[in-house]
Amino acid sequence: MIRTVITGITGRMGSTLLRLTRDAEDLQVVGATERPGSAAVGLDAGLAARLGALEVQVVDDLARALDTATADVVIDFTSAEVSVAHAKMCAARGVAFVCGSTGFSPEATALLVESAKAIPIVAAPNMSVGVNVVIRVAAELARVLGPGFDVEVLEAHHRMKKDAPSGTALRLAEVLASALGRTQDDLAFARHGQIGARPPDEIGVQTLRGGDVVGEHTVYFFGEGERIELTHRATSRDQFGLGALRAARWVVGRPPGLYDMADVLGFQRTS
Numbered sequence: 001m002i003r004t005v006i007t008g009i010t011g012r013m014g015s016t017l018l019r020l021t022r023d024a025e026d027l028q029v030v031g032a033t034e035r036p037g038s039a040a041v042g043l044d045a046g047l048a049a050r051l052g053a054l055e056v057q058v059v060d061d062l063a064r065a066l067d068t069a070t071a072d073v074v075i076d077f078t079s080a081e082v083s084v085a086h087a088k089m090c091a092a093r094g095v096a097f098v099c100g101s102t103g104f105s106p107e108a109t110a111l112l113v114e115s116a117k118a119i120p121i122v123a124a125p126n127m128s129v130g131v132n133v134v135i136r137v138a139a140e141l142a143r144v145l146g147p148g149f150d151v152e153v154l155e156a157h158h159r160m161k162k163d164a165p166s167g168t169a170l171r172l173a174e175v176l177a178s179a180l181g182r183t184q185d186d187l188a189f190a191r192h193g194q195i196g197a198r199p200p201d202e203i204g205v206q207t208l209r210g211g212d213v214v215g216e217h218t219v220y221f222f223g224e225g226e227r228i229e230l231t232h233r234a235t236s237r238d239q240f241g242l243g244a245l246r247a248a249r250w251v252v253g254r255p256p257g258l259y260d261m262a263d264v265l266g267f268q269r270t271s
């Protein structure tokens with residue numbers, strides 16, 4: 001049994017992860033956390049996430065959860081800021097860490113890298129197998145099509161999403177830039193007014209927000225007289241959660257380091 005702690009268990013992903021972990025034969029929920037001040041703190045985690053009793057009490061501090069129960073791995077989909085603090089707590093205790101949060105600043109990424117010197121961490125902006133295949137295929141398409149095609153990334157998410165563009169869109173843009181020999185400076189996150197002709201090296205990254213959209217990403221390759229559209233549409237959060245569980249199984253027992261879903265899935269890294 002892989003002893004698992006899940007953070008943010010009343011969140012969209014936290015509650016999904018709690019249900020999927022409860023239903024997995026080789027994983028056991030040994031801890032659950034929520035934000036300090038949350039009404040869920042002190043309740044049974046299963047009841048707080050409307051799943052039925054699990055006999056694991058929600059606590060408001062991951063350090064306490066880890067000091068109370070022996071854990072092999074923490075799965076964390078909260079926010080970049082909280083994940084960085086949680087990774088540090090895991091590093092201090094030698095517990096593996098799976099991080100699905102997005103919205104990382106360069107400084108937050110550096111802190112995650114620091115924790116990964118002590119423990120194995122899988123961090124990926126999207127844990128669905130389908131999206132990770134799309135990332136690979138997008139890089140290959142960019143290489144094959146070359147500079148004659150204008151590349152744009154479009155993402156759409158639910159109205160509650162806090163970060164923009166999505167972590168997945170950013171990853172796609174970075175991978176496409178790398179495949180085309182371009183840099184961060186070529187990414188265009190907004191267009192407004194008299195912008196003039198599109199610079200040939202530009203990679204546009206655009207955001208839509210609304211309703212309950214789970215997550216949609218399209219890479220456009222606009223050519224002369226033709227275009228290719230590569231789209232992934234998530235219609236359930238389960239595929240993100242199942243990917244995270246796969247990462248948890250893979251990461252326990254690995255040497256310290258910062259790993260990606262490409263490592264978990266056995267893909268060659270695209271950037």
Ligand SMILES: NC(=O)C1=CN([C@@H]2O[C@H](COP(=O)(O)OP(=O)(O)OC[C@H]3O[C@@H](n4cnc5c(N)ncnc54)[C@H](OP(=O)(O)O)[C@@H]3O)[C@@H](O)[C@H]2O)C=CC1
Nearest residue numbers: 008010011012013034035077078100101102125126127240
């Ligand atoms: N990698 C992937 O495949 C995916 C990544 N994501 C990313 O995961 C993150 C979470 O997304 P989502 O589930 O939609 O967001 P939610 O806001 O629904 O969930 C986050 C949860 O974490 C809680 N939380 C906040 N601070 C703490 C803390 N200190 N300790 C414990 N829990 C805390 C929040 O509580 P409160 O609301 O009270 O603040 C909330 O319940 C985002 O960054 C999102 O982009 C999402 C889907 C897939």
Ligand SMILES: O=C(O)C1=N[C@H](C(=O)O)C[C@H](O)C1
Nearest residue numbers: 102125126161166167168215
């Ligand atoms: O916040 C979300 O919901 C999602 N976030 C991830 C991202 O920012 O890429 C992945 C997924 O599309 C859902």
